[in-house]
Amino acid sequence: MVAKIKSGKSLTGALNYNEHKVKEAKAELLVARGYLKNAQDLSFDDKLYRLKDQAGKNLRVQTNTVHISLNFDPLEKPDGDTLVSIADAYMKGIGFEDQPYLVYRHTDAGHPHIHIVSTNIEPDGRRISLHNLGKNQSEQARQDIEDRFGLVKAGSKNKDLKPEKIDLVPVQYGKSASKRAVTNVVNEVIRNYKFTSLPELNAVLNQFNVLADRGGKTSVMFARNGLHYYILGSRGEKISVPIKASAIYGKPTLSRLEQRFVLNEALRRLVRDKLREKIDRCAPGCGSIAGLQKQLRAFGVQAVVRSNDDGRVYGVTFVDHELKAVFNGSDLGKQYSASGIIGRLQAEPRVDEQRENVSGVPEKKTVSWLGFTESGQVSAGDSFLEMLLRQENQETEVGGQFLQKKKRKKRKRLNL
Incomplete structure (x- = not known):
């Protein structure tokens, strides 16, 4: 099991994230601890008010939101009751057993996982310290839960998922473990393709629904040369949580990519x-x-x-x-x-304008009644006015030739 703890300043944001997944049928609320109603009877306002009411016991604390995810091996299939028991054991292990909290099961990834939303403000207004919470209490709780419930131990596998040798296919969010799928694509592309900039790398990654993103030009991440990887949706939008470059096997960070840019500049000249x-x-x-x-x-x-x-x-x-x-x-x-x-x-002319028939003679264009070709046939490129003018010119020429013949005959008679 892998536990991740995020702290923040918005209880509304953390709750909205999970409730939005519920509306999309990608999550369900398993249990609500510290509430007067059962989970299925709670409205959105009920869930939020309880958390905000307790957080309001100490208005001086701005970081009052705790958002936890517990992630399990893809081969494990814990049922709802087991997940609730694991959540309760974990919250007790980190000292949050008396806090109000909501437990959601998510089904939008290739591995089972739950999200827990709570506050670190106690009923008497005291603040539960979050300093080293993940390193100390969380780590001990994780190990105890793995032993108690017979879970795959996080330490038994390499923390960085090694890429598999695969034929590249577009990543489908929720069909496989997100981090492993992104790791496979990123490492395969970096190892084989010759690109010399981040946009060129993304020209390849995007075809497999992956994006390497530095963030906005005014963001802290951009200023610090940070890099995140995302899974993209059908319209090219980011649909996964960001995965830090340093958390991917091989650590494809911006500084390492820049070294590849220089090498690839020379390699791609050959092709x-x-x-x-x-x-x-x-x-x-x-x-x-x-x-x-x-x-x-x-x-x-x-x-x-x-x-x-x-x-x-x-x-x-x-x-x-x-x-x-x-x-x-x-x-x-x-x-x-x-x-x-x-x-x-x-x-350049289009292919259909250069078509020839079997004998090698260019085919005649489709024509209409609006004009005539040089042979007297209708030409599609002439307007009706041009057709009339051409007819008038032809009649004038014929008439002129007839008059010239009459003058010649008259001269002959005079000479006689």
Whole structure:
């Protein structure tokens, strides 16, 4: 069993997190300790008021929220009663047995786990110290519970989950243990692909529903060069809790990735020309970015297009899964940048305009009644006005030739 303790300043936030999971049918409230009603009879306000009322006994303490998760081995299948007993034993072990707390069972990950929401303010207003709570009381309680309930011991397995040798597939949140799934993808991509920046790494990771995120530019994490990994949903949104880079096997932190950037810069030069050849081979006749993407996929290349809110394309990154290399278009050359690719696609005729029949003679275009071809047949490219003008010109030419013949005959008669 692995226990994680988070302290905070918002009881509402901790409760909302779990209640939102309940609404999504990804969690259920197992028990409510220290409440006058049974768990199933409690409203949201009932749950929150009890916690806030006790936390209000000491308004000087700002950090008054304790949010705990107890995580079990994926092979273990404890039932609801067992989970309640484990939660009670754990809360007693850390000195919270007399506190009000709510126990939720979550089913949104590949391993069984529960969440416990409580406050560290006692009924008399005293504060339960959270300093070294996880290191001391929690660690002892965890070991006792493992022995008492016959659980898989956390110390019996490597703390850092080693990646498995796998064929990369997109991670599906809740289908497997999140940390292990992310570890497998991240390590496999870093080990095999040649990328030279975090955006290029994400161009690969995103295809397997994983994101490496530094946080906002004004965040503390960004300033300290921190890095978190997330599982992404179907719309590219973050749907998992953040996993610290330092907690993943191999520790793919930003500082270590930056060392890979330098090495990969030299390694990917060896395959640059091969990727150019693939693009040059696919570009003619595509007519659009979507057409080019489709053609490139047949050669193992994913073209990741970046566009603004107006739909204007401003960047393209090529991920070659055969060559295991990632290039921004501009790094391949000006003609492979977003503007260069678009210019080439617009300049080159489409495939359907170059089609030939079996005999090798170009097929005639579909026509309509709006105009005529040089042979007198209807041409789809002419307007009705152009058709009338052409007819008038033809009649004028014929009339002119007839008059010239009459003048010649008249001259001949005069000469006679």
